[in-house]
Amino acid sequence: GAGVSQSPSNKVTEKGKDVELxxxxxxxxxALYWYRQSLGQGLEFLIYFQGNSAPDKSGLPSDRFSAExxxxxxxxxxxxxxxxxxxxxxxxxxxxxxxxxxxxxxxLTVL
Amino acid sequence: xxxxxxxxxxxILQEGANSTLxxxxxxxxxxxxxxxxxxxxxxxxxxxxxxxxxxxxRLSATTVATERYSxxxxxxxxxxxxxxxxxxxGMGGSEKLVFGxxxxxxxxx
Numbered sequence: 001g002a003g004v005s006q007s008p009s010n011k012v013t014e015k016g017k018d019v020e021l022x023x024x025x026x027x028x029x030x031a032l033y034w035y036r037q038s039l040g041q042g043l044e045f046l047i048y049f050q051g052n053s054a055p056d057k058s059g060l061p062s063d064r065f066s067a068e069x070x071x072x073x074x075x076x077x078x079x080x081x082x083x084x085x086x087x088x089x090x091x092x093x094x095x096x097x098x099x100x101x102x103x104x105x106x107x108l109t110v111l
Numbered sequence: 112x113x114x115x116x117x118x119x120x121x122x123i124l125q126e127g128a129n130s131t132l133x134x135x136x137x138x139x140x141x142x143x144x145x146x147x148x149x150x151x152x153x154x155x156x157x158x159x160x161x162x163x164x165x166x167x168x169r170l171s172a173t174t175v176a177t178e179r180y181s182x183x184x185x186x187x188x189x190x191x192x193x194x195x196x197x198x199x200x201g202m203g204g205s206e207k208l209v210f211g212x213x214x215x216x217x218x219x220x
Contacts, residue, residue: 031206043197043210056206089152100144100208102154 002026004103006092012109013082021077021106025094033100034059034067034077038088046090049075082110113138117198117211124188124218132183132214134198142201143174144208145183149194157183157196188218 005024013019025032034046045059049069060066064083069075079086087110093100114137124130136143145157158165158172160181165172169188174181185192195215199208 033206033208042212043199045207045209048206050206058207091154093154098159099156101156102146105152 004092004094004101006090006103006106008106009104010107010109012111014111015084016081018078018080019082019108021079021090021108023075023077023092023103025073025075025092026096026101027073029094029096029101030072031095032069032075033093033095034075035091035093036088037091037105041088043091046077079108082108084110086110113140113200113202113209115198115200115209115211117196117214119214120212121215122217124216126188126190126218126220128188128218129184129186130188130216132185132196132198132216134181134183134200134211136179136181136198136200138179138202140176140179140200140202142208143181144199145172145181146197146199147192147194148197148213154197185216188216190218190220192216193218 007022032049037043047067048056051072052069064080067077089105089107091105093102116135118133143161148154160172160174162176169186171184195213197213199210
């Protein structure tokens with residue numbers, strides 16, 4: 001079946017602009033995660049959704065970052081007023097039982 | 112917070128060789144997973160192994176929770192095993208995974 005998909009695969013933006021990153025989890029997976037991978041910080045947890053609720057937002061680095069999930073499916077990660085330090089690969093994963101399945105990621109470059 | 116250390120940071124092998132990757136963690140965990148990130152960036156879950164031993168083909172993993180370490184064994188390595196291997200741990204009732212910095216494996220033909 002289809003895996004986790006993310007769009008866009010690449011995004012180049014200018015400092016100060018807002019961006020939206022999308023994640024389509026595997027159908028039926030109620031748990032969804034966002035991570036960020038950068039050279040300096042490695043792989044970092046951002047936020048966890050169970051259904052449409054986000055019981056753990058502890059990894060969001062600032063109030064410029066927000067995420068939502070609708071219909072227990074698609075999730076959007078929004079970064080407002082992007083900064084150069086936001087440049088990274090943003091990864092989404094969904095989980096059924098014990099295994100997390102990752103999407104291919106969105107590479108964000110802030111100029 | 113919990114610290115996760117992986118060793119070695121880099122490993123170069125000839126095809127057919129065996130290897131052992133190590134993950135040390137600083138606190139009790141109830142979730143430990145091993146992932147492989149291929150050269151194209153795709154992360155694949157290899158094992159969910161908070162304790163005990165599991166095997167899947169040429170790969171096996173052992174976690175000794177009381178001593179706070181886990182080992183990933185790769186036997187008869189192939190060029191397709193190249194990439195970065197990550198250990199990730201979780202504690203208590205948290206869904207948050209904390210990742211190590213990874214071991215970069217290069218298998219040469």
